[in-house]
Amino acid sequence: MELIEMMVVMGKNRIIQLPEEEVNVMGLMEGDELCLSYLVDDRMEEKVNEAGEFLVERVR
Numbered sequence: 001m002e003l004i005e006m007m008v009v010m011g012k013n014r015i016i017q018l019p020e021e022e023v024n025v026m027g028l029m030e031g032d033e034l035c036l037s038y039l040v041d042d043r044m045e046e047k048v049n050e051a052g053e054f055l056v057e058r059v060r
Contacts, residue, residue: 004025037054
């Protein structure tokens, strides 16, 4: 297995645009529902994404 990372910029109105090549590799289509997930320390009262990372998953 290999971890692929891509750099994107959050645009106006909080829009994240994925590169076309990566969209094709991931098999995403316009209108697909995506789930963004991230980890937080469940021992902390305030839920903060300290790592600043999240996972993108297509909802099937």
